[in-house]
Amino acid sequence: MNATLDTAAAFAAAEPEKNLIVTEALKKAYGYGQLILDGVDLAVNEGEAVALIGANGSGKSTLLKCLIGLHPITAGAVSTFGIRFEGTPKTREKAKIRRQVGFVFQNHGLVRRLSALSNVVQGRLGQPGGLRAVHQAIAPAEWREAAFQALDEVGLADKAGARADQLSGGQAQRVAIARALTRRPRLIIADEPAASLDPAAGHEVMALFRRLAKESGITLIFTSHDMEHARDYSDRVIALKNGCIHFDRRSKDVRDGALEEVFRD
Amino acid sequence: MTEASARMVKYAPGRMPSLSPFHFTMIVAAAALVLVSIGNVSPSLERLSDGLPRMANLVGRMMPPNTDPDFLWRVTLRLAETFQIAIAGTAIGVILSLPIAWLAARGVTPAGVFYWFFKALISLFRTIPDLIWALLFVSAVGLGAVAGTMTIIVDTIGFCGRFFAEAMEDSDKEPQEALEAIGASRFSILFGAIIPDVMPSMINTALFALEKAVRSSVVLGLVGAGGIGQELKVAFDLFQYQNAATIILAIFIIVLVMEHITDRLRAKLG
Ligand SMILES: Nc1ncnc2c1ncn2[C@@H]1O[C@H](COP(=O)(O)OP(=O)(O)OP(=O)(O)O)[C@@H](O)[C@H]1O
Numbered sequence: 001m002n003a004t005l006d007t008a009a010a011f012a013a014a015e016p017e018k019n020l021i022v023t024e025a026l027k028k029a030y031g032y033g034q035l036i037l038d039g040v041d042l043a044v045n046e047g048e049a050v051a052l053i054g055a056n057g058s059g060k061s062t063l064l065k066c067l068i069g070l071h072p073i074t075a076g077a078v079s080t081f082g083i084r085f086e087g088t089p090k091t092r093e094k095a096k097i098r099r100q101v102g103f104v105f106q107n108h109g110l111v112r113r114l115s116a117l118s119n120v121v122q123g124r125l126g127q128p129g130g131l132r133a134v135h136q137a138i139a140p141a142e143w144r145e146a147a148f149q150a151l152d153e154v155g156l157a158d159k160a161g162a163r164a165d166q167l168s169g170g171q172a173q174r175v176a177i178a179r180a181l182t183r184r185p186r187l188i189i190a191d192e193p194a195a196s197l198d199p200a201a202g203h204e205v206m207a208l209f210r211r212l213a214k215e216s217g218i219t220l221i222f223t224s225h226d227m228e229h230a231r232d233y234s235d236r237v238i239a240l241k242n243g244c245i246h247f248d249r250r251s252k253d254v255r256d257g258a259l260e261e262v263f264r265d
Numbered sequence: 266m267t268e269a270s271a272r273m274v275k276y277a278p279g280r281m282p283s284l285s286p287f288h289f290t291m292i293v294a295a296a297a298l299v300l301v302s303i304g305n306v307s308p309s310l311e312r313l314s315d316g317l318p319r320m321a322n323l324v325g326r327m328m329p330p331n332t333d334p335d336f337l338w339r340v341t342l343r344l345a346e347t348f349q350i351a352i353a354g355t356a357i358g359v360i361l362s363l364p365i366a367w368l369a370a371r372g373v374t375p376a377g378v379f380y381w382f383f384k385a386l387i388s389l390f391r392t393i394p395d396l397i398w399a400l401l402f403v404s405a406v407g408l409g410a411v412a413g414t415m416t417i418i419v420d421t422i423g424f425c426g427r428f429f430a431e432a433m434e435d436s437d438k439e440p441q442e443a444l445e446a447i448g449a450s451r452f453s454i455l456f457g458a459i460i461p462d463v464m465p466s467m468i469n470t471a472l473f474a475l476e477k478a479v480r481s482s483v484v485l486g487l488v489g490a491g492g493i494g495q496e497l498k499v500a501f502d503l504f505q506y507q508n509a510a511t512i513i514l515a516i517f518i519i520v521l522v523m524e525h526i527t528d529r530l531r532a533k534l535g
């Protein structure tokens with residue numbers, strides 16, 4: 001292997017035709033505040049599982065949101081699924097991007113008073129004809145079945161009728177994963193999906209994530225404060241520090257010393 | 266000063282502060298206002314001693330309440346009309362409140378910075394008393410139940426619009442963000458996340474609105490907007506105090522029954 005291909009970044013950049021996400025000198029500040037991201041260059045290939053690490057406030061969540069135009073970017077450009085935008089994507093482009101994305105948050109973000117099945121069906125919102133996905137009772141039969149299958153895949157078929165606020169944290173997070181999967185996304189973005197879970201549930205959820213994404217060829221980008229998760233459930237680890245990419249390596253090449261450095265001032 | 270008392274001065278919450286001249290003046294002024302008001306408009310002792318026997322006399326002339334079957338039937342029909350005004354007005358009002366509250370709810374509204382316009386509209390509906398709305402609608406559409414129903418609609422929007430909007434503003438934001446992130450429209454976020462979240466509070470508010478509507482629909486007739494109030498006004502105008510007694514009893518019973526029903530519903534749905 002060529003020495004310049006030593007880092008995962010160079011590896012992804014070497015195959016531009018496979019790139020699912022590219023950022024070019026991405027900068028981001030909220031309002032007139034300081035730059036949270038100060039020139040991030042990133043390329044992620046289709047089918048990769050990428051872990052994003054960094055100290056609190058280093059801009060991980062911000063970066064994830066910028067990738068799908070949830071926050072306007074201050075300078076530079078992002079292209080997701082080959083749709084390139086500066087600032088904010090136009091409404092049509094935004095819809096086109098988000099249609100192919102599944103998003104999983106730290107605190108599941110389920111509608112508490114609806115059943116698990118309804119919550120999973122809601123993963124279809126944003127797709128054409130999505131208004132009927134507000135509740136399982138009025139959703140098209142096909143969507144309802146797909147939602148049930150997704151619940152089955154995460155091992156919660158028997159909880160389909162349970163209200164979201166009656167599920168444990170781990171179960172709720174698995175429902176959120178099912179909601180992301182049911183729309184058959186090309187990309188799943190997960191912001192600390194295991195942070196509110198106990199160690200066993202955390203590993204379970206991450207392993208499930210990794211397996212389902214691999215099986216369906218879905219690209220996965222997740223953030224984590226758990227270095228074991230970051231290394232074990234990804235192909236590649238990207239570390240953010242001071243608004244820039246501190247390192248970008250294959251997971252198997254990441255050494256403990258390198259991780260500690262990310263969190264040191 | 267001992268060490269303990271020094272620490273106390275430092276950490277304990279303060280005592281009642283001594284009054285500044287400004288505060289003292291304000292308190293005296295407020296007390297004067299209350300006393301002058303009482304002197305001007307509340308019943309004096311002699312007015313009371315004059316009034317009480319007359320009150321007793323009036324109650325005496327009300328007895329026994331009129332139980333003539335023809336009259337009772339007329340009262341029943343008027344009561345039914347009163348109920349219909351309350352139910353139709355509340356139903357339409359609640360339905361109209363939903364979109365208006367959505368537009369007025371800060372952080373949720375699809376109207377952007379113009380949410381205040383809808384907030385102001387709701388305030389306008391709420392702050393003008395129902396009898397004044399009734400006078401306006403009687404002038405606009407004529408005497409009768411339609412004016413009453415329109416009054417209840419406006420009143421309900423003022424009441425439900427405010428509390429629906431507040432509930433929506435306080436609703437759980439995480440699911441809304443999660444759905445926004447996958448491209449859900451504001452409209453589907455309303456039906457998929459916001460309404461399921463605020464449903465219990467909305468039902469509660471709607472039941473209070475119904476209770477309130479029954480009470481106000483009773484008096485709307487006094488200004489000619491239909492319902493039992495109209496009959497009551499006629500009875501007093503023609504000095505038919507026994508009729509008035511029957512009507513007042515009927516109103517008492519109907520409001521009590523209504524409160525009982527809504528209480529039961531609330532307990533069941535809560
Ligand atoms: N909506 C916002 N408005 C203003 N500032 C924000 C906003 N969101 C985040 N920030 C700021 O941006 C910086 C980065 O925040 P971000 O949430 O991206 O960090 P993070 O790496 O995800 O942190 P954590 O590990 O705690 O989740 C922080 O200083 C935060 O205060």
Ligand SMILES: [Mg+2]
Nearest residue numbers: 060061062191
């Ligand atoms: Mg974060």
